[in-house]
Amino acid sequence: MAKMAKMANVLKELDRSAGEAYKKGRISFQIGRFEEALTDYNEAADAWNRAASISFEIGKKASGKAFLEKAWDARSCYGMALFKLERYEEALGIVDAALELKPESPVEWSNRGFVLSALNRNEEALEAFNRALVLDPESPKILTSMGIVYFRMGLLEKALDTFDCALAAEPKKASDWACKIPRFSFFSRNKAPIMKPDNAGAWYWKGKVFLELGENEKALNAFKMALESDPDHLDSLLTGGDLLCKFEEYDEALRCYVRALKLSPGNEAASRGKEFCEAKINGC
Structure with a gap:
């Protein structure tokens, strides 16, 4: 005893x-x-x-x-x-060992997709994400990850379709939902709390596809939607700010860069953008 x-x-x-x-x-x-x-x-x-x-x-x-x-x-x-x-080969070894024990884990198959994509093994990454999707159908996160791979492969229309599927998919868990009052948007149109999937990543990457296609208005709207979903989405603030500068919307762009600097003090891209906008606004 x-x-x-x-x-x-x-x-x-x-x-x-x-x-x-x-x-x-x-x-x-x-x-x-x-x-x-x-x-x-x-x-x-x-x-x-x-x-x-x-x-x-x-x-x-x-x-x-x-x-x-x-x-x-x-x-x-x-x-x-x-x-x-960025120790990708070591990471892949651990993921593969985990899959030997848990071959039905959508998380591990997704992790394998992340690592293979980083290694530029895109076809294998898509296979891994497809395996994850079989185990967790219509997962917004898995679909977004697949769309990013298609984007990197230059399959822009396929990427757009996949991001649209991600945005349309219903989240499976309460943690996948966001209910927040938009604290920031390009045009400040929303007055009430929004309840929708936390899909900033999908909107951001959709915006990147539109940029590649030369559809800047659609890209700007996508970045706006990303920020309405997550006002602290740094990549959307930076890329959206750059695009607003092209439209000569310097006041709105400045807001993006200022917010980005609050989230990431010392960020060089945000600092450069802020200085550029201030010079334009002041007529320098």
């Missing part, structure tokens, strides 16, 4: 320390400290693996499997931190 109680305390402590490391890893990842995230996720995975081994040794198979699941979740996050650090 004393030994079992001791083992239970050891497992509890391992689970606690792993959970803390995992939370630290998520915070580090979210603020862009990917090296720190690697350390934290690795610590979490090691602790949960040790907990799993102990559980199996004392005959607690259910607990062991639960700890292994947590360990692999931490390893998956570790792989995405590697991805952010």
Whole structure:
């Protein structure tokens, strides 16, 4: 009994320390400290693996499997931190190992698509995203990722169709929805809260396609829609600001660059855009 109680305390402590490391890893990842995230996720995975081994040794198979699941979740996050650090081959190795254990995971198939796209293996990336889509049909996030690959392959009409599918798709979870009062838009037309998918990425990339097609008015509207969905979408602020400058809408462009600098202090593109707009507005 004393030994079992001791083992239970050891497992509890391992689970606690792993959970803390995992939370630290998520915070580090979210603020862009990917090296720190690697350390934290690795610590979490090691602790949960040790907990799993102990559980199996004392005959607690259910607990062991639960700890292994947590360990692999931490390893998956570790792989995405590697991805952010552009260590793509290492990231791919972790994703493929995860898929051997969880071949029906749409998240891991999506992760594989991200990594393969970064490696410019676009056909394989599309295959991975298609596998993810089979497991999670009409996922807006997966469809947007596929559209980005089509865009990079120069298949612009296919990209547009895919982004439209992403924008039309119903989100599966409450976390995929955004209900927010637009704090910023190019034209400030919306007066009431909006309830719709958090689809800024799809609108942004749709705008990029229109730019490639030379349809600047449609591109501007797409960036406007992206910012109505997410007023803090940095890429839309910067690209939208640049496009507004082409339309000589310097006051609106300046607002984009000022907001971008609040989100990303020292951003060179935003600083240049701000200075350019101020010079135009002041008649310099």
